[in-house]
Amino acid sequence: MKRETDYGHSIKSVYTPKDIEDLHYERDLGDPGFYPYTRGYYPDGYRSRVWTRRMTAGLGSSRQTNEVLKQYREMGQKGGMLVICDRTNAMPIDPDHPIGRREAGVLGWPGASLLEFEELMEDIPLTGQSITLLGSCAMSSIRLAYLVALAEKRGVDLNEVHGSVTEYPFCSTFGQTDAQPLDLNLKLWLDSSEYIIRNRIRMRSGILSQHFQESGGNNAQALAVEMAMLKELCGLLVNERGLDFDDVALLPYELVSVGSRFFEEIAKIRALRRMWAKMARETFKARKEKSCQLLISVHTSGRTMTYQQPLNNIARCAIQTLAGAMAGCTAIDNACLDNAHAEPSPLAARMSLNTQHIVADETGVTDVADPLGGSYFVEYLTNKVEEEAYKIWGKIEEQGGMIAAVQKGYVQKMLKESAEEKHREVERGDRLIVGVNELVIPPEEDYQIPIKELKAGDSEDIARRMEEWKKTRNMRLIEEKMGELYANAKKEDRFNLMPSIIEAVKAYATSGEIVGVIRKARGLSYDPLGVLDCPFDFR
Amino acid sequence: MGSSDRIKVLVSVIGLDGHSIGAEVVCRMLMDAGMEVVYLGIYQTPEMIVQAAIQEDVDVIGISSHASNYGQIVQLLNLLKENHLEDTCVICGGTIPKHQMEELKKKGVSEIFPPQSTSESIVNHIVSRCRNRVRQES
Numbered sequence: 001m002k003r004e005t006d007y008g009h010s011i012k013s014v015y016t017p018k019d020i021e022d023l024h025y026e027r028d029l030g031d032p033g034f035y036p037y038t039r040g041y042y043p044d045g046y047r048s049r050v051w052t053r054r055m056t057a058g059l060g061s062s063r064q065t066n067e068v069l070k071q072y073r074e075m076g077q078k079g080g081m082l083v084i085c086d087r088t089n090a091m092p093i094d095p096d097h098p099i100g101r102r103e104a105g106v107l108g109w110p111g112a113s114l115l116e117f118e119e120l121m122e123d124i125p126l127t128g129q130s131i132t133l134l135g136s137c138a139m140s141s142i143r144l145a146y147l148v149a150l151a152e153k154r155g156v157d158l159n160e161v162h163g164s165v166t167e168y169p170f171c172s173t174f175g176q177t178d179a180q181p182l183d184l185n186l187k188l189w190l191d192s193s194e195y196i197i198r199n200r201i202r203m204r205s206g207i208l209s210q211h212f213q214e215s216g217g218n219n220a221q222a223l224a225v226e227m228a229m230l231k232e233l234c235g236l237l238v239n240e241r242g243l244d245f246d247d248v249a250l251l252p253y254e255l256v257s258v259g260s261r262f263f264e265e266i267a268k269i270r271a272l273r274r275m276w277a278k279m280a281r282e283t284f285k286a287r288k289e290k291s292c293q294l295l296i297s298v299h300t301s302g303r304t305m306t307y308q309q310p311l312n313n314i315a316r317c318a319i320q321t322l323a324g325a326m327a328g329c330t331a332i333d334n335a336c337l338d339n340a341h342a343e344p345s346p347l348a349a350r351m352s353l354n355t356q357h358i359v360a361d362e363t364g365v366t367d368v369a370d371p372l373g374g375s376y377f378v379e380y381l382t383n384k385v386e387e388e389a390y391k392i393w394g395k396i397e398e399q400g401g402m403i404a405a406v407q408k409g410y411v412q413k414m415l416k417e418s419a420e421e422k423h424r425e426v427e428r429g430d431r432l433i434v435g436v437n438e439l440v441i442p443p444e445e446d447y448q449i450p451i452k453e454l455k456a457g458d459s460e461d462i463a464r465r466m467e468e469w470k471k472t473r474n475m476r477l478i479e480e481k482m483g484e485l486y487a488n489a490k491k492e493d494r495f496n497l498m499p500s501i502i503e504a505v506k507a508y509a510t511s512g513e514i515v516g517v518i519r520k521a522r523g524l525s526y527d528p529l530g531v532l533d534c535p536f537d538f539r
Numbered sequence: 540m541g542s543s544d545r546i547k548v549l550v551s552v553i554g555l556d557g558h559s560i561g562a563e564v565v566c567r568m569l570m571d572a573g574m575e576v577v578y579l580g581i582y583q584t585p586e587m588i589v590q591a592a593i594q595e596d597v598d599v600i601g602i603s604s605h606a607s608n609y610g611q612i613v614q615l616l617n618l619l620k621e622n623h624l625e626d627t628c629v630i631c632g633g634t635i636p637k638h639q640m641e642e643l644k645k646k647g648v649s650e651i652f653p654p655q656s657t658s659e660s661i662v663n664h665i666v667s668r669c670r671n672r673v674r675q676e677s
Contacts, residue, residue, distance in 0.1 A: 087555035087606060099584055103555050106606045177557035179582065215560040307634075307653035340654050341636040342607050419560050420567050427657055436655045443637070451636045456610040529582065 002430040005264050005381070007220035007388055015376035023379055028274070032328075032369040036277040038270050038382065040328040041293045045369025046360075051298075051324075052079035052130060052331035053356040058086065058108035059343045060454055061462050062119035065109045069124060071346065075353045078129065080163065082333050083120065084108045085135035090177035091528055092139040094466055094512035099529055101463030106454050107343065108135060110462050113510045115469065117146040118153075126156045130331070131163035134206065136178040137185040138515050140166040141192040141498065144203065145505035164204040164253055166192045168229060173406050174211035174415070179528035180515065182406065187493045188518075189233070193251055194241045195498035204253040204295060207233060213257040214303045216419025219268045219385050224392035225411060226254060227275055228402040230294075234284065240494070245284040249291035258324045259301040260316055266372060267381035269296060269327035275386060297331040298324035305339035309435035310449050313337040318355050325365045326372060332356055338449050345452040466510075473508050481507045482517050482536045489521030546669050549597040551579035551588050553604055554611050561632060561654070562603035568658040569601075574665070585615035589622060597627065598669050604633040609643060616647045628668045632656065 003011045012019075023029070030036055033043035042048045054077050057068045069081055086108035088100035094112050095104035104110050111117060111133070126147075133143045143165040151158045169185035172178035178185065189205070196203050209217075209226035217225065230252055237248045256272065258265045276294035280286040300320035305313045317334050324332050334352035336344040344352070360366055372378040392414075399405035406412070425431040432438050485500040497518065504514050516526040516534060526534035550566050552559050559581050566576045577595050579588065592600055600619075602612060612631060619625055631643060632652040640651040650664050 087557075090557075091555065100555070102611060103606055107556065172557060175558045175560055177555055177581075215558075216564075306655065308655070340634050342634070416560070416563060419564055423564050423568075426655060427659075433655065448637070451638070453607050453636070 001432055002425065005219065005385070006259075006261055007218040007385065009384055009388065015380050017376060019376050019380045020383070023383070028383075029373065029379075035281070035289070035292055036274045037293055038274045039370035039373050040273070042369065045328070046325075046366035050360055050366055051329055053077060053353060053360070054080045054082045054132075054331060054333045055336075055344065055349050055352055056082050056084050056134075056333055058084040059452070060105045060458055061465075062109060062111070062116040063122075064105075066120050066122050066124070068349075069120075072349065072353065075350050076357055077353060080130035080132060080331060081124070082132045082134065083111075085133070085139065086110045087177045088112070089139060089511060090136040091179040092136070092142070092511040092515050093179075093527065093529065094510050095459075096463045096466040096470070097512060097527070097529070098531055100512075102456070102459060104459040104462035104466075106459060110466075111139075111143065111146070112466060112512060113469075114146055114149055114505050114508055117143075117150060121150065126151055126154060127160045129163075131161065131165070133163075133165040134167065136171055136176060136180075137167050137169045138178070138180040138188050138518075139511055140205075141188040141501055142505060142511045142514055144192050144195065144498065145502040147203070148502050149506045158199070158201055162202040164206055166196070166203070166205040168205065168207045168233065170229060170402070170406060171208070171211050173412060175215045176211050180519075181524070182403070184519070184522060184524075186236075186403070188497065190236060190241055190493075191496045191498050193233075193237055193248075194243065194496055197237070197243055197247050197251060205251050206255055207252045208255040210255040210257040210299050212415060213259075214301065215415055216303075216422050217415050218418050218422075219264055220388035221392055221414060221418060222257070223268065223272055223275065223385065223389035224396060225402070226256075226272065227279065227389070227393050228396040228405070230254075230276065231279060231283070232402040238284070245280075245286055246288045246291045249280060249284075249286060249288075253295035253297060253330075255297045255299050256329075257301045257303070258298050258320045258327075259304050260319055262319060262323045263372075263378055263381055264385070265320070265323045266327040267378055267385050269298075269324075269329065270370075270378075270382045271386035271389065272296065273328075274382075275389065296329050297333070298327070298329040300324065300332070300334045302335035302339045305335050305337065306433060306436055307340035308443075309441065309446055310337045310341065311447050312435055313339070314351055314355070317352060318359070321355050321359045322363065322365065325359050325363075326370075328370060338451065341449065342451045342453055345450045347450055348452075470510070477507045478504070478509050478513075479536055482509060482513065483538055485514065486517050486521050486536070486538045489518040545573060545575045546599065546665060547575040547577070547595065547597045548599040548601055548665065549577045549579065549588070549592050549595055550601040551583045551591075551603070552581045553583060553585065553588065553602050553615065554606050555582060556605040557581050558605045559603070561605075562601070565601060565603070565632065565661065568661060569665075572658065572662040574662075585611055585618055588615060589618040589624070592619075592624065592627060593622060599628045599630065599665050602629065602631045602633075604631055604635055607634075607636075609635070609639050612643055612648065613646055628665065630661070630664065632661075
């Protein structure tokens with residue numbers, strides 16, 4: 001068994017004041033609520049505000065997902081909802097696409113039109129809880145348009161809505177479904193971000209290290225990749241879109257993956273707070289304190305949820321939830337015990353939410369901010385992971401920054417090597433996983449968990465509904481709006497497409513149609529899978 | 540067999556899911572074991588996979604599935620039958636629940652490997668299946 005951090009640093013059997021003798025409290029830690037925010041953003045910690053407890057929803061039709069959201073509310077999900085889109089919508093193509101229809105509603109919500117969003121949000125208020133919609137970049141600019149359109153329809157002041165519906169342009173590099181080229185994703189991300197910032201909308205944009213890390217990246221790499229992305233993307237908003245950093249700083253939020261190596265995970269989050277604070281002040285010359293506080297949400301690691309003996313995953317999830325809570329974060333969503341089998345069953349979802357409730361209400365963790373602050377081991381780990389992260393981040397900057405490093409394949413190579421090494425560690429027994437490489441039981445003896453699944457017929461129903469509904473729309477209005485969108489998408493990248501996208505969304509154009517038209521304007525095929533032709537005539 | 544005495548394996552993710560790292564790790568395992576590997580990547584339909592299997596004249600098709608809609612794997616098996624390739628060894632991996640594993644094996648999938656399956660188990664299965672197939676041909 002290896003006694004090393006997940007990024008390969010040797011761990012001693014005991015830590016003493018000597019290991020952190022260079023630590024200076026005011027300079028390196030600060031009280032919670034004080035720069036460099038290593039210990040958190042609130043002097044009273046969770047006494048001011050407990051983290052939001054949420055579960056991912058999204059399977060089957062919009063109506064079915066709406067039902068699940070209401071069930072989660074009964075299970076104690078009150079502070080925020082979290083919905084992930086299905087594979088077709090992540091590309092995006094429409095659920096009635098000849099290839100897309102096989103997977104409509106699979107692994108997520110088929111959010112292909114404003115109608116789908118209206119059905120998703122039926123009897124659910126836009127205010128009073130955070131609204132988070134996840135899944136791919138180009139599509140996310142359309143999700144922002146859904147929010148704008150529905151708020152207007154309901155007479156809700158958009159500035160009262162909070163959460164996040166947009167996402168960073170690199171997710172396809174890290175194993176997420178997203179069929180759009182990087183330059184298009186980047187342009188749309190800049191558009192949606194600029195729109196949010198200039199209109200003072202309280203929505204954040206997900207710049208996530210979770211995808212990278214769930215694909216096999218280690219903690220030091222995850223921090224490096226996160227900081228490199230934040231630096232590049234915030235830099236573009238400031239330099240290319242002419243925005244003020246103190247406004248830009250309110251946009252990003254990070255979703256960090258928390259695995260089972262308890263102390264290292266806590267150290268990772270503390271280091272991230274410090275790294276962002278330093279970059280905000282020293283690199284971007286932030287003038288406001290709020291700008292130095294990166295919003296961090298936690299996702300307990302799906303990657304660690306084993307196929308074998310799935311009930312063990314309840315224990316893993318509890319350890320990870322406790323780590324996230326102790327590290328300090330704004331929200332937690334858990335991977336579930338059945339993560340390696342299927343989409344969350346109601347039992348698994350309740351188990352995950354209850355785990356959060358137990359941690360929040362029974363352990364005393366909400367009584368004290370940063371309870372491990374001052375621990376020789378945890379402060380050492382925080383310093384060490386930060387140090388290693390800076391080295392890797394430096395290498396990414398040497399490539400020319402995150403975008404250049406991705407274009408050169410540098411980040412992908414690093415990720416692949418890390419994933420392969422992690423696999424080998426388990427094979428060699430250097431890392432132990434109960435039920436997998438030790439204490440294995442025959443599958444017949446394993447506990448049979450309930451499985452929630454989508455049948456092929458369900459996907460076809462969603463596809464057929466979309467097909468029929470498309471014919472009932474005001475096609476003249478849609479063609480007019482698509483014509484405008486096409487003309488605007490032909491302009492230079494600096495021209496913000498959000499207003500045109502919003503108009504198209506309000507006319508009930510679908511996401512496949514909207515992104516298809518933007519693609520066509522940029523000289524790409526309308527359909528990323530090359531099957532469908534553009535149904536609109538732009539003459 | 541493939542062009543040399545090496546076993547030739549086509550590895551592909553099936554459908555629209557983008558989680559490719561599992562398939563990529565398996566490619567590395569198979570190459571380390573001396574096999575010839577053709578990796579198709581993501582956004583592959585059953586039709587595209589079968590087309591490539593024919594073109595590359597592979598011995599084994601390895602499918603990575605992350606989505607809960609297994610109809611596409613069944614479509615793949617049917618297409619192989621239509622193309623007289625039912626002898627091609629098809630193995631699967633990914634997030635596949637137990638009852639689906641049983642269904643798929645009944646329909647002709649040779650073996651299904653859950654997450655964290657060892658290199659040894661996958662490589663040994665392929666080698667023994669291919670050895671048996673050669674024995675049948677000769």
